[in-house]
Amino acid sequence: MRSPHLAAVPLATAPPPYLAQADECDLFAQAHAARLPLLLKGPTGCGKTRLVEHMAARLGRPLITVSGHDDLGAADLTGRHLIEGGDTRWVDGPLTRAVREGAIFYLDEVVEARKDITVVLHPLADDRRQLPLDRTGEQIAAAPGFMLVLSYNPGYQHLLKGLKPSTRQRFVALSLGYPSPVLEAQIVQSESGCPPEVALQLVRLAQALRRLTEHDLEETASTRLLVMAARLTQAGLPLARAAHVAVAEALTDDAPTLAALAEVLRAVL
């Protein structure tokens, strides 16, 4: 069933294309309408960011994206006092801007960030929908349309780095995996402009690599890597070479592992 919340939003520009795996677009829109925050789980390169970009455009909301890293703390999200010519001026950070503007705020790889960010995320993620700014004493109520979206890759993080239950339980959670082979081939084709047979071969390769690498490597062949390889073929590189530089080399630096991946490439392409 299509969501009624997606019906009649006039778009300034066409949303970036997103081919849905299941009901994730409707679910996103319903979470937005219900003023609930969303947690997207899934391996790198499976389409999480594209889904958020697509849905922000369809819902007619501005999108503010921040990538999590180990030095990202609460002040990087909320803002800082800057000293200018002897004066001190408060400058909103990206989360504060999103809260004031009613934007969709997307924090990618949330588990990489410092733990103090939960202090600002929790009151925004529950019924309060408020951002406390300790340094200015302000309590900002989120404007209508604001939505908090976090993503993380449950596969590759350190056990100690998982999300705390008190954080997880504030979010609607959605798992995305790699798309089915038929859908993935459509994505590779439409994102790169390559012929259908090239897309199919790359998807077959991804499946073989995923079977092989699932347990051994932190990451395996993602849709993103297939799209990159397909784009290289469109630029004139032979398929096998494109798959080697865009897929195999991206997955490992270890010479014996790389040789094993190259073996799979030779067998499939």
Ligand code: ADP
């Ligand atoms: P993630 O955020 O999960 O790491 P991205 O959203 O950046 O992954 O996806 C990587 C690339 O793969 C995108 O830029 C796009 O080209 C392609 N892609 C993946 N899934 C889809 C999809 N369902 N529809 C369209 N493109 C997709």
